[in-house]
Amino acid sequence: MMQNVIIGQYIPADSLIHRMDPRSKLIAVFIFVLIVFLANNWLSYSLLGIFTIGTAAISKVPFSYLLKGLKPIFWIVLFTVILHLFMTKEGPVLLDLGWAKIHEGGLVKGVFIAFRLFFLILLTSLLTLTTTPIDITDGLENLLAPLKRLKFPVHEFALMMSISLRFIPTLMQETEKIMKAQSARGAEFSSGPIQQRIKAFVPLLIPLFISAFKRAEDLALAMEARGYRGGEGRTKLRLLQWKMRDSFCLFSMGVLIVALVIFRS
């Protein structure tokens, strides 16, 4: 029952986006999140749209996966659109329902917000769909390196992330095993009233906690035995390579910013 959960969202494929350095992707997504707010008219929104859809097309990620990523936020988007629809009182009235009026400004604003959210989600999920979690970790560690000066434990943070990633499948297997063992003793995890169901998870969670503690202890010992002593003086096997395509990616982000500034009203 648990085996069909795909770890992370990574979809292996051979595309330009997949081959890019995680750092350039992270920076690009970061920039995109900021500049989405620059768009304020049809022209600038179309520009963002073309950029997003173009990137998605280059990534070779099946369209169905992208849609799946959008599904959970659909209701939030709808809610925001409706909110704007009724709350904005600009422009001529399009529809008078008696208890509320819908203005043209509201409709435009609602649609813009919806697009903005869709673009944001689409591009950020493209990041996780085309980059393995461990690559994202490496990229983050590298980008955040300057923060070490401010005593932010960048290396420890990255190590923690990578160890968690490594143990997710192990803990999933373990969860399944304990669930089965408790089911064999008559525990019910999927039926009954909600309070009862929450209570039913105690026999699952406590053994999981205990084993996670034991694993952490063993792991710390094994790491120490293999000469782990923090991030200082450490070399890395994983190599991040900044290539032409990465510089080009940042360059095109720059072009996008300039274009947005020009086209916005």
Add this chain to the structure above:
Amino acid sequence: MELSTEQVSHLYNKGTPMERRALYDVSIKIPSGSFYAIIGHTGSGKSTLIQHLNGLLKPTSGSVYAGETTIRSDEKAKRLRDVRKRVGMVFQYPEHQLFEETIEKDICFGPRNFGASEQKAKRKAKETLQLVGLNEEFLQRSPFELSGGQMRRVAIAGVLAMEPDVLILDEPTAGLDPSGQKEMMELFATLREQKKITIILVTHSMEDAARYAEQIVVMARGSIYMQGKPAEIFQQKEKLHEIGLDVPEAIQFIKALEKQFNIKLPKAFTVEEVVEVVRSILKVGTTP
């Protein structure tokens, strides 16, 4: 209670890219009160098979019969509960499933889930704890202060307290030291004597299979590879070698003796039996 499977196949992750077939048309019949051993390598389908026998897994195709209950792929969960109560399952490293503050509470978990009154559950806890060789004083202690072997006994008591008709044991001696392993196996043999329950033992130890089981099922690649009495199974050394399994040392040894002394010797599975055989050929006056 009799357990049987008819043409049972099982697919994990059906309909996903990770689909994997773990069982192919397995038909097996385990009569009430018998002692079965299932042997085979990791990944041979042993664990998948036993999880069908108590309704933790449902067959992708085929049927499982547990007493009067039939389990098919479209079975409702309600009826599986009854099967789970009557077919107790001790997983590998069962001590990992302990979670309560006291041993008593932990043992009561199973019986209470299956509707026993608190009083009855407590009585059962006391009884089964003794059965697994721990005295009453342990009842109010935390299971987490015990040694590994003791914790395992408590976990087994937790299953026994449900009063199952069948006890399935998935490598119950894994990770114990040799004396602990021996004690554990003796415990099951005694339980069977006293309680007359069916025992199904999944094991990597050919010695245990030969010594304790009446019937051995050898699994390989998701199918039943061989089935029969220990003596029959372990006679076919080559066939076992083909799938990388060995015959018990006692049998190997008797074979080697027969060859060296050029005589026919009786079967022996345990050290004691082997010693008897050896004595018979060492006795002065007998001619080889």
Add this chain to the structure above:
Amino acid sequence: MFGDNLFLALVAPKTGAHALFLHVKKLNIGYGRNYGQNNEDTGRAMVRTIAEKRGVERRIAMTDIINVTNVSFRYEDNGPNRLSDMNLTIKQGEWLAVAGHNGSGKSTLAKLLNGLLIPDAGAIEIGPFQTSRENDLWEIRRRVGMVFQNPDNQFVGTTVKDDVAFGLENNGVPREEMIRRIEESLSRVQMLGYEDQEPHQLSGGQKQRIAIAGVLAQKPSVIILDEATSMLDPRGRKEVLKTIQELNKQDGITVLSITHDLEEAIQSDRMIVMKQGRIVQSGPPREVFQHPELLRDAGLELPFALSIQEKLKEAGYELNVPTLTQTELVEALWNYRQSK
């Protein structure tokens, strides 16, 4: 799943890794980066070339590689001694088995040998280094590699190659050198081609062989196996033992295997039997097995041939030599029968 982070953060400092890390940081010294050849390595290489030239399997050098002198250790200040006044010398290139019941102190010994624990009294020397000197610890841990019991809980990397690299990264080995050593050590444990596999795709035996590769990549002098086969199925156990045998015989790596399986101990050059923190017996397996009652007393299960022999003795049939294997026993019985 998420909690795992939290646990590591909570538990890791307690084990001392964190404290040591802070300490070393304070000292502000360059860590031992001489990952190149050192005396031990050249010594081992010499043994190996001699062995190759003479066409003999292997020779145990006369040099001591580990010296344990009057070591005592307890976990709590008022607790019982886990090790009491222990003395032990391990020769370069030998395979030493440490047998004992759970709680006999054998795992404590293993952890003391590479400085995961520090003795309360006495000293542990690995060549010129001492575990009680904090500056020596990193060099000791590189030389004395450990493989633990649970295959899952010592796999640090997200993939096989990341895991083998972990120790090398810790020691600041340059990347090119790292890649070369990873390939070399994976080929030694017959796991080439698995570089990008993730731990949950591997069997227990394979994971343990990766752990051995991780140790090998550090070019150690000694490998300690702390019950490394006890959680494996028979097939995995065979794989791991075969690998260890090769490393000991062909590469001359000193092996210390901690086990409660006497069948495993039979394959060693020398074994010690521990009970309640003390060595109760020591010598080549053949000698140690001459006193089966002492082994039984230490809570160990006798190998098959030996237990038959012991039972026969009780029944009045005394064979003169201890028989460790079936073949030996059959032969001894044949001779016995002939002599009557």
